[in-house]
Amino acid sequence: MIGLIAIEVAKVRTTRFWIGLLLGGVGLVMLGVVATLAIAGSPEGREAGITPIETVEDLRGFIATGSIVGVFALVLGATTMTTEHRHRTLSGTFLATPTRWPVVVAKTIGAGVAGFVFGLIGGSIPLLAAAVTFAAKGDAVPFGSSVIVAIAAVGAGSAFSAAMGAAVGAALRSQLVAILGVLGWALVVESVLGALLPRAVKWLPFTGLTTSLTETGTVDLFSPLVSGLLMALYLAIALAVGIVVTMVRDVE
Amino acid sequence: MSATAALQPAIEVVGLTKRFGELTAVDDLSFTVPHGRVTGFLGPNGAGKTTTLRVVLGLAAPSEGEARVLGRRYASLDRPTARVGALLESTGFHPGRTGRAHLRIAARSGRLDPGRIGAVLDQVAMGEYADRRVGGYSSGMRQRLGLATALLGDPEVLVLDEPGNGLDPAGVAWLRGFLRAYADAGRSVLVSSHLLAEMAQTVDRLVVIDRGRLVREGPVEAITSAVAQDVVVRSPDAPRLRQALREAGGTIADGDDPSSFSVASLPIERVGEIASAEGVVLHELRGRAASLEQAFLQLTGGEPPPDEAPAIPPPPEERS
Numbered sequence: 173m174i175g176l177i178a179i180e181v182a183k184v185r186t187t188r189f190w191i192g193l194l195l196g197g198v199g200l201v202m203l204g205v206v207a208t209l210a211i212a213g214s215p216e217g218r219e220a221g222i223t224p225i226e227t228v229e230d231l232r233g234f235i236a237t238g239s240i241v242g243v244f245a246l247v248l249g250a251t252t253m254t255t256e257h258r259h260r261t262l263s264g265t266f267l268a269t270p271t272r273w274p275v276v277v278a279k280t281i282g283a284g285v286a287g288f289v290f291g292l293i294g295g296s297i298p299l300l301a302a303a304v305t306f307a308a309k310g311d312a313v314p315f316g317s318s319v320i321v322a323i324a325a326v327g328a329g330s331a332f333s334a335a336m337g338a339a340v341g342a343a344l345r346s347q348l349v350a351i352l353g354v355l356g357w358a359l360v361v362e363s364v365l366g367a368l369l370p371r372a373v374k375w376l377p378f379t380g381l382t383t384s385l386t387e388t389g390t391v392d393l394f395s396p397l398v399s400g401l402l403m404a405l406y407l408a409i410a411l412a413v414g415i416v417v418t419m420v421r422d423v424e
Numbered sequence: 425m426s427a428t429a430a431l432q433p434a435i436e437v438v439g440l441t442k443r444f445g446e447l448t449a450v451d452d453l454s455f456t457v458p459h460g461r462v463t464g465f466l467g468p469n470g471a472g473k474t475t476t477l478r479v480v481l482g483l484a485a486p487s488e489g490e491a492r493v494l495g496r497r498y499a500s501l502d503r504p505t506a507r508v509g510a511l512l513e514s515t516g517f518h519p520g521r522t523g524r525a526h527l528r529i530a531a532r533s534g535r536l537d538p539g540r541i542g543a544v545l546d547q548v549a550m551g552e553y554a555d556r557r558v559g560g561y562s563s564g565m566r567q568r569l570g571l572a573t574a575l576l577g578d579p580e581v582l583v584l585d586e587p588g589n590g591l592d593p594a595g596v597a598w599l600r601g602f603l604r605a606y607a608d609a610g611r612s613v614l615v616s617s618h619l620l621a622e623m624a625q626t627v628d629r630l631v632v633i634d635r636g637r638l639v640r641e642g643p644v645e646a647i648t649s650a651v652a653q654d655v656v657v658r659s660p661d662a663p664r665l666r667q668a669l670r671e672a673g674g675t676i677a678d679g680d681d682p683s684s685f686s687v688a689s690l691p692i693e694r695v696g697e698i699a700s701a702e703g704v705v706l707h708e709l710r711g712r713a714a715s716l717e718q719a720f721l722q723l724t725g726g727e728p729p730p731d732e733a734p735a736i737p738p739p740p741e742e743r744s
């Protein structure tokens with residue numbers, strides 16, 4: 173299995189698609205970071221609930237700005253299988269590994285690994301920006317071990333997004349449908365559900381569960397442990413569907 | 425190859441049926457591919473060749489029947505790409521990956537020796553282009569990369585679907601020689617192609633299918649001689665013999681000179697009997713085997729394959 177995961181990571185690494193996604197994610201995080209730092213402490217910022225970074229807790233909240241990179245990890249995951257349909261490389265993959273299910277599992281884990289790296293990068297950017305800002309003022313950024321945990325939490329949320337994307341994508345043939353489908357769910361459907369049923373938000377995989385990993389306690393969400401278990405359950409269900417569809421479907 | 429494996433055919437298809445909803449693409453098809461032979465897989469467009477190859481390679485599930493490669497289902501072979509090399513018409517490549525990166529991934533996926541990458545690239549004359557992205561390859565270069573992928577595991581069985589597509593004449597000639605040498609080394613090749621002339625020069629055996637069903641299977645000579653052949657006749661009294669043969673139902677075609685002609689629709693024995701009954705002297709009487717194309721057309725009752733069939737229309741200025 174480790175060999176298969178390495179192959180799936182190599183498949184992602186040997187194309188340029190991931191670079192574009194990572195740059196897109198990093199760019200968006202940087203935009204969020206600059207905007208946050210610019211308005212923190214101002215009347216507009218206070219109105220929006222954005223306060224200056226004064227404590228470790230504030231810094232943890234600021235690091236959560238990097239979570240947006242998870243959207244790009246979600247797209248990366250959704251394309252791991254569908255790109256093989258699109259470029260008709262799946263027959264080569266299944267000629268080498270005809271049992272198929274290990275390929276789906278390896279793609280999901282491989283996407284998770286890539287998503288985790290995306291998340292670590294995304295979570296590190298706010299920390300770096302805060303450190304530079306504080307250094308410019310001659311101050312030291314408020315730092316503690318919980319800051320590292322916060323970056324790891326951004327990585328975990330991003331890893332979950334990428335793995336979910338891969339598992340869902342395994343059941344689909346069309347890359348466009350997969351990308352629009354997962355983005356539509358994460359960005360539109362969950363927002364609408366959240367507006368209509370606020371108490372259900374904590375059950376939703378992206379606005380609820382991944383947010384709970386980085387949330388500092390201002391919203392009613394499950395604890396990170398419960399969220400982690402639910403994420404594992406959702407992922408297992410999506411993966412099972414992806415495996416079944418992949419096993420029974422003829423390769424074109 | 426073990427003694428047991430040597431007793432089994434390289435590929436065995438038994439009672440294979442594949443349905444797509446109401447459409448039966450392959451219908452109770454059975455044939456074998458022996459070791460040490462190049463077996464041609466022939467059939468008109470839509471006959472079910474590619475579907476059959478996909479079932480053989482475990483990429484599609486049969487509705488009924490089964491296909492075995494080296495005595496086992498493809499999916500149950502250990503390191504299958506080390507034993508069976510495949511080039512399918514539908515196989516693609518990621519355009520953003522280089523040819524060499526594609527082969528590295530194929531080697532890792534199939535647990536094959538990556539040290540062979542350079543050798544197979546040289547074998548298909550792609551070494552020079554290996555570090556370019558596949559998106560910039562011509563169709564012939566893609567076909568060569570596909571062949572390199574099939575050869576990477578140094579397999580004992582090759583399954584090739586239209587391998588000549590996109591290759592230039594030199595590439596086709598190389599492929600012909602390569603497949604011949606491959607089979608002469610005791611390995612097996614199953615090759616589907618529309619290029620009948622290429623097939624005739626390359627293959628030892630034929631499996632001909634039409635509408636998903638087996639039409640004929642066997643050595644090329646046996647198949648071409650089994651279909652109707654014409655009879656070449658040369659006689660100093662050709663006009664009288666032509667007339668007698670026409671009256672007996674023969675179809676006459678002119679020969680190279682006035683004394684020779686060919687007769688279709690009558691067996692050679694009957695032609696000899698008619699000549700004898702007419703008291704006509706014969707200088708030549710021989711049967712002429714059908715070409716592979718003639719055999720193909722007779723067996724499938726169809727049109728010649730598209731790449732050989734239509735005459736090129738004259739340019740507009742030559743049309744009246």
